[in-house]
Amino acid sequence: MIPTLVAILSLAVLGIPIALNTDRSSRGPMIVGTSFLYGSGTMFLVLLTLSIVHIRWTLISVSVAALAIFCAAAVIARRQPATDNRQRPVRPHVFDVLTILTISGYTLFATLVPLWEWDFWAIWGLKAKAFLEIGAIDWRFLQSPWNTFLHPDYPLLVPLNFDFVALAAGWNDRWFGLLFVAWGMALLLIIRAMAAREMTPFYASLLTFGLAGIGLSTNIGLAEGALIAFGSAGVLFVRTGLLDDDAGSWRNGALLLGFAANCKNEGMALLVAVTIAVLLVSWSRGLAVSRENDDVAAQPRNRATARLLSLIPAYALAAPWLVLRATHVLATDIAGGALVRIMTRLPHAHQILGYLAAKLYKPWFWVAILAGILIAPAASRRREAFVLLVTAIQLVFFAGAYFATPHDIHWHVLTSWPRLTAQIAVPITFVVFLMLANSLRGGEDAPHAEVGSDQ
Amino acid sequence: MTLRRALTILCLAAIVALSIGARLLQLVFVDRAPLARALDGFYDRQWPQYPHFLSDLREHTQPGDTIAVIVPAMGWDDGYSYAYYRASYFLTGREVLPLVTPDNRRLQRNFLAAKYIAVFGVRLRVPADVIWQGDQGALLRLRR
Numbered sequence: 374m375i376p377t378l379v380a381i382l383s384l385a386v387l388g389i390p391i392a393l394n395t396d397r398s399s400r401g402p403m404i405v406g407t408s409f410l411y412g413s414g415t416m417f418l419v420l421l422t423l424s425i426v427h428i429r430w431t432l433i434s435v436s437v438a439a440l441a442i443f444c445a446a447a448v449i450a451r452r453q454p455a456t457d458n459r460q461r462p463v464r465p466h467v468f469d470v471l472t473i474l475t476i477s478g479y480t481l482f483a484t485l486v487p488l489w490e491w492d493f494w495a496i497w498g499l500k501a502k503a504f505l506e507i508g509a510i511d512w513r514f515l516q517s518p519w520n521t522f523l524h525p526d527y528p529l530l531v532p533l534n535f536d537f538v539a540l541a542a543g544w545n546d547r548w549f550g551l552l553f554v555a556w557g558m559a560l561l562l563i564i565r566a567m568a569a570r571e572m573t574p575f576y577a578s579l580l581t582f583g584l585a586g587i588g589l590s591t592n593i594g595l596a597e598g599a600l601i602a603f604g605s606a607g608v609l610f611v612r613t614g615l616l617d618d619d620a621g622s623w624r625n626g627a628l629l630l631g632f633a634a635n636c637k638n639e640g641m642a643l644l645v646a647v648t649i650a651v652l653l654v655s656w657s658r659g660l661a662v663s664r665e666n667d668d669v670a671a672q673p674r675n676r677a678t679a680r681l682l683s684l685i686p687a688y689a690l691a692a693p694w695l696v697l698r699a700t701h702v703l704a705t706d707i708a709g710g711a712l713v714r715i716m717t718r719l720p721h722a723h724q725i726l727g728y729l730a731a732k733l734y735k736p737w738f739w740v741a742i743l744a745g746i747l748i749a750p751a752a753s754r755r756r757e758a759f760v761l762l763v764t765a766i767q768l769v770f771f772a773g774a775y776f777a778t779p780h781d782i783h784w785h786v787l788t789s790w791p792r793l794t795a796q797i798a799v800p801i802t803f804v805v806f807l808m809l810a811n812s813l814r815g816g817e818d819a820p821h822a823e824v825g826s827d828q
Numbered sequence: 829m830t831l832r833r834a835l836t837i838l839c840l841a842a843i844v845a846l847s848i849g850a851r852l853l854q855l856v857f858v859d860r861a862p863l864a865r866a867l868d869g870f871y872d873r874q875w876p877q878y879p880h881f882l883s884d885l886r887e888h889t890q891p892g893d894t895i896a897v898i899v900p901a902m903g904w905d906d907g908y909s910y911a912y913y914r915a916s917y918f919l920t921g922r923e924v925l926p927l928v929t930p931d932n933r934r935l936q937r938n939f940l941a942a943k944y945i946a947v948f949g950v951r952l953r954v955p956a957d958v959i960w961q962g963d964q965g966a967l968l969r970l971r972r
């Protein structure tokens with residue numbers, strides 16, 4: 374266990390200068406959370422790059438590459454001018470103890486026995502173990518017609534993180550569970566810091582405690598834990614970027630969404646959903662502002678273009694895997710013949726959507742979220758339109774995937790729908806809770822909203 | 829208190845109550861042994877000795893070897909998919925060839941192409957050299 378912990382801590386250390394370069398004002402729980410996510414994402418890029426240039430993964434080759442990145446990022450971070458500490462200090466609250474207890478329970482669960490999930494040893498863990506055998510990505514293994522069951526087209530951030538931990542600490546099915554604890558904790562630290570900026574310690578800690586129940590994926594060994602961490606944090610950073618016009622939040626959002634796209638195909642879909650939502654929100658708000666004060670910079674097209682450009686890093690991070698999977702002609706199950714299947718199933722849309730509603734995981738939770746959206750003041754809903762839109766678009770993508778699936782729909786829904794809904798639960802819960810909590814405080818807006826140009 | 833405020837409080841309480849990870853919280857305070865027993869080898873319950881058999885196979889084969897697996901249930905959904913996927917995990921570096929397709933068609937060419945045939949829980953009546961024999965099965969090399 375100790376070597377695995379050391380490997381995970383080294384990922385967090387690797388990410389510190391990268392997190393500081395992304396947002397120099399990052400402090401406290403925020404810097405800890407983002408550092409681990411950047412360390413994990415960077416290690417994926419290191420292993421991917423070494424594999425592409427045919428350098429075998431060894432502890433030495435990987436450490437040298439990571440150390441070079443760490444030093445370069447540290448030098449750049451040191452040269453950056455210090456900023457005034459924009460982030461509010463996070464004041465602890467008694468509910469934080471309950472969050473820590475939930476994380477403790479999750480740690481016990483994740484490391485109770487060797488990873489047991491079918492998808493671990495048939496997909497994510499299998500790929501990692503096969504790659505470790507040759508110290509590189511085994512393209513022949515992914516291209517084998519007998520291995521289509523392991524979804525060769527799925528991106529590799531999670532398997533390559535397994536491989537880094539295995540290089541440092543040896544292959545151990547049980548202690549890999551700690552990686553999932555680290556991804557989950559990183560997300561909760563980021564959420565706690567974000568919530569502290571916009572809510573009182575009571576509400577911020579209560580929200581984080583609640584989100585610990587849905588942000589910590591119990592599908593240990595699958596890519597869900599990493600996707601929820603990168604994706605949810607990315608969406609919430611873009612939200613802050615939109616509300617504050619804060620460059621640091623935009624950079625954080627774009628980079629984390631780029632890494633989310635390297636966790637699962639749903640991460641790629643999330644990036645597209647975020648892009649569409651940014652476009653719609655920027656356009657509508659730009660329209661409103663330019664009508665009011667004739668501001669050229671605020672004109673819808675200029676505003677939308679400027680914000681879409683901020684997402685370029687996300688696409689730059691997502692692109693290598695898309696290119697590699699195309700050049701290696703890796704099999705994908707959903708795409709081939711999708712249009713025909715969609716057209717065939719469209720007449721049965723009401724049945725399919727009804728089945729999705731019937732099999733919704735934690736239906737009362739979603740009823741409460743929906744009720745919260747309806748109860749919240751209209752102004753708050755407009756302010757949080759971005760996250761509401763992202764969630765709605767992602768749901769449409771998920772439903773579309775079921776219409777296009779080559780598998781039996783019932784089987785596909787039963788085996789994936791709870792995981793998919795868990796992927797989008799954190800950001801929507803954050804904003805609905807925030808809207809309701811702020812309305813209880815007499816309609817006060819968050820402190821940052823007062824300086825946001827959108828208001 | 830207005831109706832809207834009451835509904836807001838109710839909704840906030842509901843969201844928190846329905847979100848919290850009650851089972852994760854409980855885990856800290858309860859005996860975790862039953863859960864560990866339930867999870868450990870959950871998918872191996874049909875053939876609990878199969879993972880040990882595969883570990884032995886790994887000891888007796890080399891990277892690059894091709895291996896086909898024969899188990900008591902040769903129907904894809906009756907257990908063969910499990911046997912094939914599980915073998916792929918334990919025998920990484922080797923190439924595991926399936927002998928059955930998901931629609932239960934036999935793949936005779938894989939049987940003939942594999943360097944080794946691993947038989948678990950069954951006896952195979954074909955001319956073959958026994959490379960290794962364990963309690964639950966054996967590793968065979970077909971005589972060509």
